[in-house]
Structures are given as C-alpha cells and as structure tokens.
Amino acid sequence: MITFPGSNCDHDAHEVFLHRGHDSRLVWHKDSDLMNPDLVVLPGGFSYGDYLRCGALARFSPIVKEVVAFARRGGLVLGICNGFQILTECGLLPGALMMNQGLAFICQHQYLRVEHSDTPYTYNIPSGKVLDIPIAHKEGNFFIDENGLNELEDNHRVIFRYCTAQGETSLEANPNGSLANIAGICNPTRRVLGMMPHPERAATPTVTSNDGKYIFAAIEEYFGAGA
Amino acid sequence: MLLARIFVQLKPSVLDPQGKAVTNSLQHLGYDKVLETRVSKYIEITFAESDTVTVSAEVEKICSELLANPNTEHYHYTLEEVD
Numbered sequence: 001m002i003t004f005p006g007s008n009c010d011h012d013a014h015e016v017f018l019h020r021g022h023d024s025r026l027v028w029h030k031d032s033d034l035m036n037p038d039l040v041v042l043p044g045g046f047s048y049g050d051y052l053r054c055g056a057l058a059r060f061s062p063i064v065k066e067v068v069a070f071a072r073r074g075g076l077v078l079g080i081c082n083g084f085q086i087l088t089e090c091g092l093l094p095g096a097l098m099m100n101q102g103l104a105f106i107c108q109h110q111y112l113r114v115e116h117s118d119t120p121y122t123y124n125i126p127s128g129k130v131l132d133i134p135i136a137h138k139e140g141n142f143f144i145d146e147n148g149l150n151e152l153e154d155n156h157r158v159i160f161r162y163c164t165a166q167g168e169t170s171l172e173a174n175p176n177g178s179l180a181n182i183a184g185i186c187n188p189t190r191r192v193l194g195m196m197p198h199p200e201r202a203a204t205p206t207v208t209s210n211d212g213k214y215i216f217a218a219i220e221e222y223f224g225a226g227a
Numbered sequence: 228m229l230l231a232r233i234f235v236q237l238k239p240s241v242l243d244p245q246g247k248a249v250t251n252s253l254q255h256l257g258y259d260k261v262l263e264t265r266v267s268k269y270i271e272i273t274f275a276e277s278d279t280v281t282v283s284a285e286v287e288k289i290c291s292e293l294l295a296n297p298n299t300e301h302y303h304y305t306l307e308e309v310d
Contacts, residue, residue, distance in 0.1 A: 053296055060293075089296070096298040101244050143241060143299060177244070 001041050002067065002083075004029045004058050009044035009080065013200040017041075020216060029061035038223060039076040039120075040067055042083025044136070044198055054097060054139045055085030064090055076120055076219075077192045081137055084184070084194030093187055093194045094152070095144035097137075101177025105138040109209060110175060112183050112197055113163040116156050119190040121215055123222040130167045131211040133197040135175060135183075140196040142178040142185075152185055160184035160195055229274045229282045233304040235295045236267040270294060279306050 001017075003010045003026050010026060017024035025035060029047075034040060048057035058064060064086070071077045071092050079087040087093040100106060114122050114129045144152065152158050160183040164173045169181040176196075184195030199212030237243045245266040253261040272289070274282050286304055295302045 052294070056293065056296070088298075094298075096296055098241070098299060099244055101242075103244055103248055141244075145240070145298070177242075 001026045001043060002029060002063055003027065003043070004045065004047035004061060004082075006047045006049055007043050007045035007082070009082075009198065009200060012198075013041050013043050013080065016200045016203045016212075016216060019204060020220070027063060029058070029063050032062045032066055034063070034066050034070055037070075037075075039078060039219065040070060042067070042077065042079040042086050043200075044081030044083060047082055047086065050082075050139075053089070055082060055087075055089040058082075058086045059090040068092060071187070071192050074189065074191060078121060078219075079192075079194040080198055080200065081135075081140070081196055084196055085139065087192065087194040092192050093185060094148050095142055095185070097139045097196070098141040098143045098177075099139050100137070100141050100175075103138075105136075106140070106175050107136040108134065108175070110135045110183075110197055111163050111165050111167075111173065112160045113167050113169060114214075115158050115161060118156075119159055119186050119193060120219055120222040121186075121193045122159060123218040125214050125218055128167055129214070130163060130165065131214055132209040133199055133202050133212050134209070135197045136201075137176070137196055140178065141176045142182040142196075144179060149179060152182075153180070155188065157186050157188070157190075158182050158184075159186050159193060160197070228309050229277055229279065230307045230309045231272045231274065231282065231286045231304050232307065233270040233272065233286065233290065233294060233302060234267055235270065235290070235300050235302045236265060237299055238301055241299045268294075273309065277308065282306055 161181040186193045199215040202209040202212035246264040249264040
C-alpha cells in the first residue's frame with residue numbers, strides 16, 4: 001500500500017487486506033523498496049493536494065519508479081480513484097481522468113458492471129455481474145481519443161462500467177460523463193488495473209454494501225489458482 | 228532573466244465542463260453573444276538565464292514532461308526579458 005502526502009484511503013485498504021488475513025504493509029512514497037509484494041495498491045486520496053492535475057505530481061515520487069518497474073516486470077498493480085489517476089499520469093494506463101461533467105464532487109453508492117472475468121481483480125466473477133461500490137471523486141470523467149477507445153474495447157480492456165441496478169449502461173447510470181460509462185480499465189497484460197470506485201469502502205461488515213469483497217476475493221482466488 | 232508565460236489548454240476535441248458552465252452563466256447574465264468559453268491554466272516561470280534558445284528548449288521539456296497532459300491538453304508560451 002503506497003502512501004503519498006494526501007492519500008486518505010491507504011489505511012482503509014490496508015485494513016481490508018489485514019482483516020482478510022494478508023500481510024499488508026504501508027510504504028511511504030519516499031521509500032524505494034517495495035518489499036517484493038504480490039500486489040501493489042495505489043490508494044485513493046488527494047496526492048500532493050491534486051495540484052496541477054490529479055496524480056501528476058505523485059508520478060515523480062521515488063516509489064513510483066519502483067511501481068512502474070514492478071508493473072513492467074509483470075507485477076500486479078491496483079489503482080483506486082486517485083491511484084487510477086496516478087496510473088494514467090505515469091503511463092501504465094492510457095487516457096485521462098477529467099473533471100466530472102457536472103463539475104461537482106460526487107460521493108454516492110454506484111452500480112458497476114463487471115465486463116470481463118479474466119483479470120486478477122475480477123477472477124471468476126461472472127461477466128455482467130452488478131456490484132454496488134461507492135464512488136467519491138471530482139475528477140473521474142474518463143477520457144481517451146477515438147483510437148485509444150477502440151483499442152480498449154477491441155482488446156476487452158474495459159473491466160468495469162457504470163450501470164443501473166439491472167446492469168444497463170445507460171446515460172442516466174453514468175455519474176460523471178465518462179466515455180462509454182468506463183469506471184475501470186486494465187493494461188494489455190491485464191495485471192495493472194485502475195478503477196474510480198472504492199472497493200475498500202465496501203468490504204467490511206460495518207458498511208451497507210459489501211460488494212467490494214468480490215474484488216478482494218477474486219484476487220485471492222487468482223493467487224490460489226496458482227498464478 | 229527570462230519570464231515564460233505558459234498557457235495550458237484543453238485540446239479543442241476535449242469537452243470542457245468548466246467552460247460550458249461559465250458559458251451558461253454568462254448567457255444567463257444576459258451576454259447573449261457569448262458562444263463558447265474555454266477555461267485554461269496560465270503558468271509563469273522565471274529563469275535565471277537570458278538565452279531564449281536555451282530557455283525555449285527547457286520550457287518545451289517542462290511542458291511535455293509535467294505541465295500539460297498530452298492526452299487532453301496542448302500548450303503555448305511566450306518569453307519575455309525581465310529584470
């Protein structure tokens with residue numbers, strides 16, 4: 001779990017992994033040792049106060065060089081919210097997260113449709129499954145040029161889309177103006193995933209939705225499956 | 228010293244929700260000739276260097292490395308001699 005100055009979901013995610021019996025460690029952004037993890041999580045928050053552009057400055061933290069190298073070696077990296085923004089800024093994922101179409105910070109429960117089960121983060125979750133996972137962001141409006149979008153769609157790299165409770169990816173179900181209702185995408189090897197919704201906020205008994213557990217359980221199953 | 232005045236703007240193909248909101252407000256205020264508004268970033272950088280070729284090269288690098296996101300933004304700038 002990487003902590004940047006301004007991260008505020010690192011402890012939430014850390015707690016979820018501990019709660020599920022994993023050895024989770026918080027790594028300060030100025031450190032340069034990832035400690036050989038199975039998974040790196042870039043958590044949500046406001047790294048560097050979101051100055052200039054969300055995620056733009058975090059890219060220059062010493063640990064991000066290690067995260068990029070780890071990802072290029074095939075390591076698993078999950079970016080949540082601000083972590084997704086950082087992944088696009090450091091070039092591990094394409095596109096950009098722009099200001100929400102309605103200009104407002106949105107904090108609400110949100111339905112997502114799982115598009116593909118063949119990533120470590122959606123392993124064995126049936127395609128089309130609808131999850132209730134909260135969003136909390138002002139810059140979550142995913143944008144990419146036409147070629148980029150085609151590349152994502154053709155290679156089945158859109159992993160989550162905003163949808164209705166019934167799984168329809170309609171305009172009304174799109175909270176922030178994201179292109180093609182995109183809520184999460186992966187890289188070509190499917191091992192780096194960025195998503196705006198917060199599964200770590202829906203994975204303990206104290207909160208109303210526990211659908212985030214599907215994602216953590218999928219990661220566990222993926223490793224259990226001998227990846 | 229040279230002062231770089233840098234504008235970072237959303238590409239024309241990228242929707243600017245802030246600009247749209249400002250256009251709506253202006254039209255609401257009665258400025259009915261307002262067609263479109265684009266909100267941009269303006270950045271000033273002062274360089275301890277007076278050679279425009281050197282500074283231009285540096286500004287280009289700074290813009291593409293950090294100030295502008297090539298996915299959504301483009302930039303332009305001017306250089307001015309200052310005391």
